[in-house]
Amino acid sequence: METKINFSGRSIRYTEEEIAVVVEAMRCADPLTQGRHMREFERCFAHYQNVAEGSCFTVMNGCSALEISAQLCRFRPGDELVIPAHTFTASAYPYVKRGVRLVWADVDRRTRVVTAESIEAALTPNTKAVVVVHLYGYIADMPEIAALCRERGLILIEDAAQAVGAEVAGKKSGSFGDMGIFSFHSHKNLTTLGEGGMLYVRDPALAAVVPALRHNGHCDYAFERPDYWKPAMGNVDIPTLDGEALMPNNYCLGEVECALGAKLLERIDQINDEKRVRALYFIDALAGFQELEFHRVDSRRHNYHLLAARMTTGPDMRDRFIRAMAFEKGVKCVVQYIPLNRYGFYRRLGYGEASCPCGDDFFDSMVSFPFQHWLSNEDLNYMLTATREVLCSLHGAEK
Template identity: 40%
Template sequence: MKQETSAALAPPQSYRVPFSGVGYRYSAEDKDAVMQAMDSSVTLTQGSNQVKFEEKFARFIGVPAAFATSSAAAAFELSAILMNLSPGDEVICPAHTYCASAYPFARHGVQMRWADINRDTFVVSVESVKSLISERTKAIIAVHLYGLPADLDQLREVANQANVLLIEDCAQSIGAKFGEAETGSVGDLAVYSFQSHKNISTLGEGGMLTVQNPELSKHVAGLRHNGHRPFVRSDSRYWYPAMSDVGFDIEGVWPHNFCMGEPQAAIGTVLLDHVAEINSKRRSRFLYSQEALSAYPELVFQTIPDGRTSSHHLLPFRYDGYNYGANNHDFMERLVQQHLIQPATQYYPLNRYELFAASGNGEADVPNTDEFFDNMVSLPFHVWMPDLDFRYVVESVAETAEHLRAHGGSWARKATQ
């Protein structure tokens, strides 16, 4: 080990295994679909590729309607608009998730009520959600974090009893299942992300909103695309201004432009055929890591309850190294300095961010969230990483656990001084 101090060392010039990386590498077939859409002489937006992608996506998930968007955050913003929120309303969301699961609701002036996670599954705790339901609750956000479905049976029941919407955040969970149900098919609304790091990406950005209720879904196309709708006209002229009217889909609610382009929709359509194969590669790597690291119970990985199928988007663990006088900073420092592997800590509890604290959303009683964030390590987990590199990551994790068992760590020593 090159150091024994708790002062952070400079990061290496380059990593053997960096944390970030695209979630998936495109094949020639994927690229062909993009080229074909690029060569279209008709349109690069709002065309047949979007229609195809949306129809195929809705069938894939098993929902009546899907709307392609520029991002999951945009899909969440559309959800918030559809909910007709007013100040004083409350939305329940786990504190342990990415900020975009929550800020589209906070933007509308609602009070965010932060739910805790389950200590074993790292996804939202149903008990915690129940304890936060009030007369003012408008929705529960079920985030399938790291690709593991939250308990959709119970959350559906809680939402039904409280007569509030259940919104699924499937940004990380494409292809994950609760029983036989795809994530996104149980909630009233569901949001997906195809951003660069996700299991499938529509060229860097992209999202999808699925909607069960036709009374809500009829508003989405206009709200997403500048309020456009056909002119209602009594003659045969088609050359009205810009060939379409604009208006309010919901009285008084201004539209956005949250559209996805045609080349993105074209590649999304092709990638849907590969979700099972991509997730299965991720699953075999997850299982390999569990087997290889089973001798280290201080590395607590996400428990996958029976009947749930994860999309294995990320590979985090809680490091319970206190018996060995070491903590997650010791773990990460050794991964970085000794093995040139770049880990990450995620997700910063949302209530701790200035964005939420300064907007009156800083209160939370989330001990499992705090414990997890303060002790967690997230490993690089790109699916295109060569097998050799992934084995190297797993071996380095084992070596680090052994080393800290024998020597403890300076960050933990400093923390107890």
């Protein structure tokens, strides 16, 4: 059957005002990178997050932010990092590249994110850092997790790539930890023309080296130059922390993307709220079907970046459901985030063992519905009707 509702890689449609901002930046921005739009986006984002000005840095994608955070951790041989196995691979491999050993933590069966208890169970005397992933748009129990990390003297990194705007205890996701990572990929609730990201760094001493790490080691000369062109237009140096050299990168985000990001930030709460209302409508309309178990959250703790459920009747029924939705109804549901320890890539690196039964159970039975912001009411209701009909059909077939 022809696909009626695709699992789109594009989350939102831009308004005419947002398009106008992009066009104006295309016409007038000078330079087209590292300019006033970058500074404005960083300032607006810090204000939105209620964190210190100068602590947020645009980068070309969320993975770039993770790469810089891994550098700032300055891992030593034998150091370990606790991270959920149930996440996207970009959450993990930047840290592997810096030589740290990964230790997998399980997720909560209901919320599908790590807890203070699951993190504590994975800690060892060698643990140096913890990565908390706010998967699907739901922010984890950060007050408890932050307290645990402070007590143990651990670096706390929040991967809030999917959870911009989500909040708990009056604070935004990505503002609890020592560092916070955000993604503005095409699939996210806030997106800057396909790619984009932001890095939050709490410690001013660490934040001071990020601009050079982000942009090829570019920095000012330490002396006054009578001739602005000598010895060169700009200096290049190796950023250092406590005498340790950190090799620079080129992770800059362009002015056009930054201009759009600052503008789109004005309606991110509206986008999140609208997605939450629709998610609750869909979830509540299926409350009579025990086969699908959703995570229902009626607050800004969940931005419903994704709409995922667990098929309580198991993997085989899940596969039959997705097959019927796709080939009989034209609705393309998907399965996401295979536990990383199952990938051959991570197994070959020695990370094939994990005790994560909740994450395994959820992945093996999960269904992720198309849930882009621009989905029409007609399409949403068609998907709802199709879901009901398929579940009734499968239920009858079981009998």
